[in-house]
Amino acid sequence: MKTETEWAELCGLLPSWLEASRQQAAYGKPASYIPELAHAPADALGVTIMAPDGQKISAGECGHAFTLQSISKVFTLLLALMDQGEEGVFRKVGMEPTGDDFNSMLKLELVEPGIPFNPLINAGAIVISSLIRGKTPEEKTERILTFFRTIAGDASLTYNQAVYASESATAHRNRSLAYFLKDNRVLEEDVEEVLDVYFKHCSIEVNCHHIARMALVLALNGKEPDTGRELIPRRYVQIAKSFMITCGMYNASGEFAIRVGLPAKSGVAGGILALVPGKYGIGVVGPALNDKGNSVAGVHLLQTMSEACDWSIF
Numbered sequence: 380m381k382t383e384t385e386w387a388e389l390c391g392l393l394p395s396w397l398e399a400s401r402q403q404a405a406y407g408k409p410a411s412y413i414p415e416l417a418h419a420p421a422d423a424l425g426v427t428i429m430a431p432d433g434q435k436i437s438a439g440e441c442g443h444a445f446t447l448q449s450i451s452k453v454f455t456l457l458l459a460l461m462d463q464g465e466e467g468v469f470r471k472v473g474m475e476p477t478g479d480d481f482n483s484m485l486k487l488e489l490v491e492p493g494i495p496f497n498p499l500i501n502a503g504a505i506v507i508s509s510l511i512r513g514k515t516p517e518e519k520t521e522r523i524l525t526f527f528r529t530i531a532g533d534a535s536l537t538y539n540q541a542v543y544a545s546e547s548a549t550a551h552r553n554r555s556l557a558y559f560l561k562d563n564r565v566l567e568e569d570v571e572e573v574l575d576v577y578f579k580h581c582s583i584e585v586n587c588h589h590i591a592r593m594a595l596v597l598a599l600n601g602k603e604p605d606t607g608r609e610l611i612p613r614r615y616v617q618i619a620k621s622f623m624i625t626c627g628m629y630n631a632s633g634e635f636a637i638r639v640g641l642p643a644k645s646g647v648a649g650g651i652l653a654l655v656p657g658k659y660g661i662g663v664v665g666p667a668l669n670d671k672g673n674s675v676a677g678v679h680l681l682q683t684m685s686e687a688c689d690w691s692i693f
């Protein structure tokens with residue numbers, strides 16, 4: 380539970396912490412391999428912290444709209460687990476970090492049996508998209524949207540058409556990963572249809588309040604904050620949080636665990652979803668990225684908050 384002293388300290392200090400972290404944005408730049416993402420304001424930084432009682436603290440550009448990108452992979456994994464069970468999912472993706480970039484294809488060929496190392500790298504998330512129940516890609520996308528709307532507490536959540544089209548037109552690397560997986564028979568469905576589902580869930584548009592709320596559901600082990608209703612089975616949240624610690628920040632996950640010590644997931648639009656177990660959901664956005672694809676100012680801000688409040692789970 381949150382303590383009133385900690386909450387008061389956060390309310391008082393968050394704006395100055397945010398302005399200090401904003402300076403770090405100068406050391407990164409917005410992703411441009413998806414052309415539409417390159418227009419994002421490089422020095423924007425926003426944060427929302429949400430407590431189980433519904434209280435929120437926000438600072439900076441917390442209303443800035445951005446696309447989930449890889450943050451969506453945590454929730455498609457959860458939906459795939461709910462659709463297929465652990466066995467169905469882990470026949471097709473592994474449980475280990477790679478130490479490589481998020482879009483690397485290196486280990487797919489190097490390590491038998493050629494299944495992606497984990498569900499948070501692109502190859503793994505594309506396989507996960509194929510495991511979502513639905514007769515057509517449209518039905519799968521609709522089920523993903525319905526699930527994400529419930530978790531985010533916003534029935535109007537949808538994908539950004541321009542970002543989707545921009546990624547779909549330029550995703551040569553993801554296409555090659557997917558066709559390789561098809562050749563290995565890891566991907567059994569039509570490649571373009573699976574990719575369409577993947578591009579659409581990566582393009583779902585949110586702000587910091589949405590991801591703080593999505594994080595809070597995970598912080599509460601799958602329970603809806605207002606009602607206590609189970610939205611996701613606890614065991615599956617446990618699996619997702621384990622992946623967030625070991626692979627959530629890709630090949631910077633070790634450093635993030637040491638410096639911040641919280642389950643988190645980043646996306647190339649600059650979002651980071653982080654959670655303090657049992658206590659808070661946190662949404663951060665800062666579009667300038669480091670060379671690992673994580674928000675530079677966002678990571679800095681999370682480190683400042685975690686150190687000041689002693690949030691590391693380790």
Ligand code: DON
Nearest residue numbers: 448449481581645646647672
């Ligand atoms: O597939 C891609 O490359 C993007 N849609 C998502 C990658 C991503 O967000 C990696 N995160 N830091």
